[in-house]
Amino acid sequence: MGHYKANSTNSREFSLTMNNSNIGELKYSKWYSFKADILLADNSIYQLEPKGFWDSKIELKKDDKVLLYFEMGWKGIVIHFNDSDKKYLLRLKSLWSSNYILIDTDEKELLAVETDFKWSKLTFDFNIETSNEFDNFENKEVLLLTTLHCINYYMAFVNSTV
Template sequence: MKATSTDRKTVQVTENGELIGQLIYDNLFSLAVDIKMADANVYAVKPTGLFGTTITVTKAGVDVANLKMNWHGQIIFAFQDGEEFALKAKGLFYNKFVIENKNEEQVLQLDPKFNWSRFDYSYDIAYEEKPQNRLLVMLGVYASNYFIATMSGMA
């Protein structure tokens, strides 16, 4: 899988050339985004709460998931069906991200690549077992961008 920026506000996630979905940011410095899936489902992702530390994911106005950064520097994904995942920065310079389930088993790995000429990120996304929850993949890309923006002081 790959996630690539098509312009300053849009990130496309593809697998073998097939579109999985797009992240469409409201503007260049916004953390609010619409996730448009290939199956025509649309999710709204918006920071809420004090200092925008909680992020809500809604579909047609109904909460689907929440993302929240914890004190360990991880972003916790809590879905309404009770599933939970954690995005963790790994590597010597925190240059990779992994998503783990509650049992701390790795579900996805995201390797960001910075493009200096376009000044944006793309991601190589690896997994051992193909994730059934494509929204999780899209939220993983979003959370990685959020983590990078937060740590670089852009947020």
């Protein structure tokens, strides 16, 4: 099981670490934008780009190739991988919780995210616990940072409807 921390340096930049070692960053182009870049420690860069009416779908790209996309569903955010039939669901752990879980189609929990709102900075930090199965994923770092983007997307979507 892995334990990761994602800290927000401001409302647009998040750094992901494990055991104080930098894994990567999630950087938004501007405040309240769904367009963002993922920069990994190995200097590889991925783009998250909104598509569709009301930015209802977000695509993860590397060099103009779409690797996955996610969209809001009735139960949470559904993540679809383009190269396979794999689907994952990111949802709230419980109705009155601010914690999230990522599950597969068998409802097996792959990771849990605990949100921590920092009143002094008006930003969120995240604690992420991954399962052994998740730890064996290819490109798990990209999926972790994409999951952070999904959570920010979910919070922005829910807050805009209240």
